[in-house]
Amino acid sequence: MGSPRLREVFTRIDAASARGKLPVCVFDLDSTLFSTAPRNLQILREFAREHAALHPELGAIAARMQVADMGWNVHDDLARAGVTDAGLLAAVKEFWKERFFQDEYLLHDHEVPGAAAFVETCHAKGALIYYLTGRHVGGMEIGSVQALRRRGFPFWLGRCVLHLKPDFDMDDRAFKDDAIADIRSYRGEVVASFENEPGNANMFLAAFPEALHVLLLTMHSPGAEPPRRELVRTDDFLLR
Ligand SMILES: [Mg+2]
Known part of the structure; x- marks a missing residue:
């Protein structure tokens, strides 16, 4: 179920512009x-193909699984589908880790419904689009830009920032903390942020209490902190 409050973002962009401030919208990428989910499914199917000789049963399982069956971890998804061999589940986890964080796999991702048109409208109204992601420099930067363009998100137009984590091992939360300082350096007005991790959404709410903070109800990491009541919830970007 989407949120009727998404349109409020456009009103806020207009209001900030009218005050002579640069409106800033912050968008997380993954989830x-x-x-x-399509990236995870692709990796799982490659694993099944490459291990078909030793584990012929994987082929049928992987073929049966759909995008909707993909959760937080591919090995958990496989376990749910009936795979019990611990060694095999550990191997799929390793195989996944070697691929999930790579440029070419990012191109399998789908747009969350309505996302590209929504971001495009924010940009056309004059907002600075600040893509902020825990994807890292040194393996995911080219694929990130290609995926944004392929799915129709604004980029290469000016007023679009893509901020990636400087290295793979940096803590995600510490990175987003640093990013807040960078966002402030524009001396604009943050009008909205969009996140799927409740902890990050809470952090943006604390940093920019006047803005509208949207929590995407797609999926989040296990053991995530509870989301604050003030967050606007939605599972897509379709305007209602
Ligand atoms: Mg995310």
Whole structure:
């Protein structure tokens, strides 16, 4: 179910512009603008193909599984589908880790419904689009830009920032903390943020209490902190 409050973002962009301020909209990528389920499914199917000789049963399981069956971890998804071999589940986890964070796999991601048109409208209204992602420099930067363009998100137009984590090992939360300082450096007005991780959404709410903070109800990490009541909830970007 989407949120009727999404349109409020456009009103806020207009209001900030009218005050002579640069409106800033912050968008997370994974599980916010993009669904990563097709990326996970692709990796799982490659694993099944490459291990067909030793584990012929995997082929049928992988063929049966759909985008909707993909959750937070591919090995958990496989376990739910009936795979019990611990060694095999550990191997799929390793195989996944070697691919999920790579440029070419990002191109499998789908847009969360309505996301590209929504971001496009924000940009056309004059907002600075600040893509903020825990994807890292040194393996995911080219694929990120290609995926944004392929799915129709604004980029290469000016007023579009793509901020990636400087290295793979940096803590995601510490990175987003640093990013807040960068966002402030524009001396604009943050009008909205969009996140699927409740902890990050709470953090943006604390940093920019005047803005509208949207929590995407797609998926989030296990053990995530509870989302604050003030967050606007939606599972897509379709305007109602
Ligand atoms: Mg995310």
